[in-house]
Amino acid sequence: GENVEQHPSTLSVQEGDSAVIKCTYSDSASNYFPWYKQELGKRPQLIIDIRSNVGEKKDQRIAVTLNKTAKHFSLHITETQPEDSAVYFCAASRGSTLGRLYFGRGTQLTVWP
Amino acid sequence: KAGVTQTPRYLIKTRGQQVTLSCSPISGHRSVSWYQQTPGQGLQFLFEYFSETQRNKGNFPGRFSGRQFSNSRSEMNVSTLELGDSALYLCASSLVGGREINEQFFGPGTRLTVL
Numbered sequence: 511g512e513n514v515e516q517h518p519s520t521l522s523v524q525e526g527d528s529a530v531i532k533c534t535y536s537d538s539a540s541n542y543f544p545w546y547k548q549e550l551g552k553r554p555q556l557i558i559d560i561r562s563n564v565g566e567k568k569d570q571r572i573a574v575t576l577n578k579t580a581k582h583f584s585l586h587i588t589e590t591q592p593e594d595s596a597v598y599f600c601a602a603s604r605g606s607t608l609g610r611l612y613f614g615r616g617t618q619l620t621v622w623p
Numbered sequence: 624k625a626g627v628t629q630t631p632r633y634l635i636k637t638r639g640q641q642v643t644l645s646c647s648p649i650s651g652h653r654s655v656s657w658y659q660q661t662p663g664q665g666l667q668f669l670f671e672y673f674s675e676t677q678r679n680k681g682n683f684p685g686r687f688s689g690r691q692f693s694n695s696r697s698e699m700n701v702s703t704l705e706l707g708d709s710a711l712y713l714c715a716s717s718l719v720g721g722r723e724i725n726e727q728f729f730g731p732g733t734r735l736t737v738l
Contacts (some may be wrong), residue, residue, distance in 0.1 A: 544726065553713065553729040554666075599666065609654045609671035609717060610679045611727060616665060 512537040514602050516614025523590050524622055531617045533600035534582040540602040543576060543583045544611070549596045557598075558585070590621045624650055627716050627730035635736045641702040644733045648695050648716030654678075655697040656727060657689060660711040669712075672697050673719060701735075709737045 513536040523529050535543075544559035560567045560574045560583065567574050571590075576583040587594055597618050601611040628647045636642050648655050656679075657669040668681040672691035689699040695716075701708055711734050715727040 546729075553731045556726055556728065559726060609656050609673060609719065609727075610668050610681075611656070611658075611666075611715075612668070613658075613666040 512540055512602055512604065512612040514600060514612050514614045516600050516617060518617060519615065520618045520620075522620045522622065525590060525592060527590055529587045529590050529594070529619055529621075531585045531598055531600065531619070532582060533584070533602075533614050534580075535602045535612075536581065537602070537604060538578075538581065540604045540612075542603040543574070544601050544603075545574060545585050546599045546601065547596045548599065548616075554599060587619075590619075592621050592623050595619060595621050627714060627728055629712075629714055629730040629733050631733060632731065633734045633736075635738060636704050637738050638704055638706060640704050641700065642704060642735060643698055643700045644712055644714075644735075646697045646699075646714035646716075646730055648697070648714075649728060652716035652718050652728075653695050654717040654719040654725075655691060655695065656715045656717070657697070657699050658713045658715065659683075660713055660732070661709075666713070669699065704737045706737050709735060711735075 516533045541562035546554035547557045548554040560576050571588045573586040597616045599616045600614040630645045654673045656671040659667045671679040675691045686702045691697045711732045713732045715729045717727045718725040
């Protein structure tokens with residue numbers, strides 16, 4: 511099956527700096543890559559996603575890049591704010607197993623004011 | 624539209640008991656997936672239902688089962704509870720058309736504690 515690796519496991523940045531979280535996947539058939547943000551005690555929330563026919567996608571301060579050849583994708587958060595502090599999960603999915611997401615282990619992001 | 628809802632939000636059970644968790648998807652969503660979240664193992668896929676049929680299954684023992692009703696609501700059942708079943712159980716719903724992968728939206732989860 512698919513294996514998703516996520517790094518780093520913890521990340522601390524100063525407010526206003528950028529944060530980058532990286533994930534790799536093993537199955538070349540994976541074609542959908544969402545990112546979720548989970549605040550303490552809350553549900554995971556979809557913040558951005560990318561499909562394999564796209565190399566980059568942006569939404570305000572958040573961007574995701576995908577390198578299909580290297581099988582890795584990254585989340586970039588610019589101008590970080592304290593409210594960005596949360597656990598971020600990357601995931602991968604493939605057409606043959608619709609409805610199943612393979613998750614990375616998560617990155618605890620802390621933004622210091 | 625109302626989001627994904629799960630009931631109950633918290634449960635405390637003892638070893639050997641069984642438990643049933645419920646999930647109501649977003650209106651119009653036909654796929655419901657279940658995940659177990661623990662600090663040690665992260666988010667692990669249990670199973671996915673679409674049109675009342677289990678379409679995908681993760682690597683969990685047969686004590687974990689589920690079903691989906693005609694209104695897309697889903698339940699999962701865990702029999703003969705073990706201490707290691709203590710976790711946050713999350714369900715997620717997805718619109719799901721033909722072969723298109725659609726976004727999954729999570730419910731708030733059910734926190735199960737097994738004593």
